[in-house]
Amino acid sequence: MTTGDKPRISRRGLLGWSAAAAASLAAGTWGRVAFGGAERPGGVVTVSTGVRSGVYARYGQLLQAQLARDLPEVRVRLLSSEGSVENIERLVGGQADFTIATADAIAAHQAEAGRAAERLRACARLYDDYLQLVVPARSPVRRAAGLAGLSVGVGQDQSGVQLVTRELLAAAGLDMDEDVVPVREGIDTMPRMMEAGRLDAFFWSGGLPTSAVQRLAERMDIRLVPLGDLLPALQVRGPLTSHYRAAVMPPDAYPGIEGGQVIETIAVANLLLTTDAADDAITEQVTRSVISGRDRIGRAVHAAQRVDLRTAIYTRPVELHEGARRYYRAVKL
Numbered sequence: 232m233t234t235g236d237k238p239r240i241s242r243r244g245l246l247g248w249s250a251a252a253a254a255s256l257a258a259g260t261w262g263r264v265a266f267g268g269a270e271r272p273g274g275v276v277t278v279s280t281g282v283r284s285g286v287y288a289r290y291g292q293l294l295q296a297q298l299a300r301d302l303p304e305v306r307v308r309l310l311s312s313e314g315s316v317e318n319i320e321r322l323v324g325g326q327a328d329f330t331i332a333t334a335d336a337i338a339a340h341q342a343e344a345g346r347a348a349e350r351l352r353a354c355a356r357l358y359d360d361y362l363q364l365v366v367p368a369r370s371p372v373r374r375a376a377g378l379a380g381l382s383v384g385v386g387q388d389q390s391g392v393q394l395v396t397r398e399l400l401a402a403a404g405l406d407m408d409e410d411v412v413p414v415r416e417g418i419d420t421m422p423r424m425m426e427a428g429r430l431d432a433f434f435w436s437g438g439l440p441t442s443a444v445q446r447l448a449e450r451m452d453i454r455l456v457p458l459g460d461l462l463p464a465l466q467v468r469g470p471l472t473s474h475y476r477a478a479v480m481p482p483d484a485y486p487g488i489e490g491g492q493v494i495e496t497i498a499v500a501n502l503l504l505t506t507d508a509a510d511d512a513i514t515e516q517v518t519r520s521v522i523s524g525r526d527r528i529g530r531a532v533h534a535a536q537r538v539d540l541r542t543a544i545y546t547r548p549v550e551l552h553e554g555a556r557r558y559y560r561a562v563k564l
Contacts, residue, residue, distance in 0.1 A: 273304035273305055274304075274305055274306070274513075275305070275306045275307075275308060276298075276305055276306070276307050276308070276328050276329065276513065276517075277307075277308045277309075277310060277326070277327045277328050277329075278291050278294070278295070278307060278308070278309055278310070278327060278328065278329045278330060279309075279310045279312050279317070279318045279321045279322065279326070279327035279329075279330040279331075280292075280309055280310065280311060280312060280318075280330075280331065281311065281312055281313075281314055281318070281331070282311065282312070282313065282314065282387075282390075282417040282418055282419045283311055283419055284418055284419045284442060284443045285314075285417070285418050285419070285437060285441065285443070286360075286437045286438040286441055286442075286532060286534055287312075287314070287318075287331050288309075288311060289442070289531065289532050290331065290357075290438075290528065290532050290534075290535060291309050291331070292309065293524070293527070293528040293531055293532060293535075294307075294520065294521065294524065294528065295307040295309055297520045297521075297523075297524035297527060297528060298516075298517065298520050301516060301519065301520045301523070301524075302513075302516050302517075302520070305513065305516075310326070310327060312330075312389070313387040313388065313389040313390045313417060314336075314386065314387065314389060314390030314391045314392060314417070315331075315332040315333045315336035315337075315390065315391030315394070316332075316336055316339075316340075316388075316389040316390060316391060316393075316394060317389035317390070318330035318331060318332050318504075319332050319336060319337065319340045319351075319504070320389070322351070322504055322505070322506060323340075323344070323347070323348070323350065323351070323506070328505060328509060329354070329503060329504065329505050329509075329517060330503075330504050330505075331357065331501055331502070331503055331504070332391065332501070332502060332504055333360055333391045333395075333436065333474075333499045333500065333501055333502075334474040334499055334500045334501075334502060334547065334548060335391065335394065335395060335398075335471045335472065335474045335475065335499050336391040336394055336471075337351065337502065337504070337548055337549055338470055338471035338473075338474060338548050339394060339471045341548060342470060342471065349507075350506045350507045350508070351504060351506060351507075351549050352504065352505050352506055352507050352509065352514075352549060352550060352551065352552035352555075353502045353503065353504055353505075353546035353549040353550065353551055353552065353555065354502075354503040354504070354505060354514060354517055354518045354521065354551070354552060354554075354555045355502070355503045355518055355521050355522070355538070355543040355544075355546070355555065356500050356501070356502055356542055356543050356544070356545050356546050357500075357501040357502065357503055357521070357535070357538055357543075358438050358500075358501055358534040358535055358536075358537045358538055359438070359478065359498040359499065359500055359501065359534075359537065360391075360436045360437050360438060360498060360499050360500075360501055361436070361437065361438070361439050361478060361480055361484075361496055361497075361498050362395060362399065362434070362435075362436050362458050362475075362496050362497045362498070362499070363434070363435045363436070363437070363441070363444065363455060363480075363496065364399075364432060364433075364434055364455065364456040364458055365422075365425070365432065365433050365434075365435065365444060365447070365453055365454075365455060365456075366431065366432045366453065366454055366456055367425065367431075367451065367452065367453060367454070368451075368452035368453055368454045368489070369452070370431065370432065370454065372431070372432060372456055373456065374403070374456065374457070374460065375399060375400065375402075375403035375405070375456065375458060375461060376403045376404055376405065378400070378403075378405065378410075378411050378431070378432055379405055379410050379411065380410070380411065380412075381411055381412065381431035381432060382411075382412040382414055382429065382430050382431045382432075383396075383411040383412065383413060383414065383430070383431060383432050383433065383434070384414045384416055384421035384424065384425075384430050384432070384433025384434060385397070385407060385411075385413045385414065385415060385433075385434060386415070386416075386417060386434060386435075386436075387415055387416065387417045388415055390417060391436055392417070392418075392434060392435060392436045393415065395434075395436050395475075395499070396434040398465060398468060398471075398472055399434065399458060399461055399465065399497075401468065402461040402464035402465040402468065403461055403464075414429075414430060414433075416433075418435055418437070418441065418443045418444075419443065421433040421435070421443075422443050422444065422446065422447035425447065425451075425453075426447065426450055426451055432456075436499065437534075438501075438532065438533070438534025438535075439480060439484045439533065439534055440484055440485050440533060444485060445485055445487060448485050448487030448488045449487045452489060453488060454488065455480065455485070455488065455494045455496075456494075457494050457495045457496060458495070458496045458497050459477055459478075459479075459495030459496055459497060460495070461497065462475065462476075462477055462497055465497065474499050474500065474547075474548070475497045475498070475499055476497065476498055476499075477495070477497065477498075478495075478496055478497060478498035479493050479494065479495055479496065480493070480494040480496055481493060502546050502549060503517075503518075503521060504549065505517075505552055507552070509552060509554065510554070511552075511553055511554035511557060512554065513554065514552045514553075514554025514555055515554040515555065515557045515558045516554075516558075517554075518543075518552075518554065518555040518558040518559075519558050521538060521543070522538065522540050522543060522558075522562075525538045525539075540562065543559075544559055
């Protein structure tokens with residue numbers, strides 16, 4: 232539960248809620264509804280996701296469907312967003328009850344907000360985002376340093392993409408605002424801009440495969456530029472960059488890219504977040520649905536296949552919510 236001013240569900244069946252508590256309900260409202268003597272969570276939950284053609288948005292849609300099966304008395308409302316930065320702002324500002332964000336964006340928020348960020352809690356570590364630098368196949372760019380002077384898609388202003396792009400370019404010796412022509416657009420528009428010749432390159436941070444990149448590869452010849460060489464310089468830039476790790480994109484990540492090969496790059500974990508005010512029962516069930524729905528969700532979002540019960544509890548830099556802890560204890564982790 233976050234803060235707001237309009238409860239959207241009836242008091243009927245809600246147990247133990249005072250008038251003051253009901254008046255302070257959030258973007259999502261919930262309680263415990265009595266069914267034949269049993270108590271089950273009910274109400275409205277708001278989840279902030281991502282740009283419409285990105286992995287966050289699709290994951291949110293599939294999680295919504297999973298929760299409709301597992302928690303039929305809870306209605307899940309999805310909000311599209313620019314990405315991790317906006318998602319975190321919505322969560323702490325009370326416009327969302329759950330969201331997805333990258334570990335580096337969370338660390339950046341903690342560094343800026345200080346004690347105000349202590350209310351953040353995690354349900355699970357989900358899957359890794361892979362940092363991707365996309366260029367036309369004939370581009371002379373072979374390393375990030377080769378982007379100097381070019382028109383580069385850097386992600387929207389409240390996206391985790393732009394946050395990490397700034398860090399990647401700095402690790403390559405470039406200033407995002409001075410050494411490239413930054414185009415502050417998202418994955419919903421950058422591929423079309425490249426296809427039209429309006430972008431020389433664009434950065435993306437997402438699960439594999441990202442459908443927008445996949446579709447672009449079907450329409451034009453593109454190439455992925457390795458970013459792994461930037462990791463040493465990246466990791467000494469500050470606390471948030473400690474969340475980046477070496478990774479490889481396999482040749483079949485994007486079958487539409489001709490001559491596909493292993494690409495050395497960098498990855499960062501995604502976490503499912505809430506706050507310390509979230510209802511324990513709702514949070515426990517959301518966590519359970521993330522794990523139990525992995526295979527169903529993973530058939531449509533391949534990155535979700537990597538959601539794993541044993542790694543889900545590693546949610547640095549945020550501690551687990553008590554409801555999530557309750558679930559993991561129940562499955563004896």
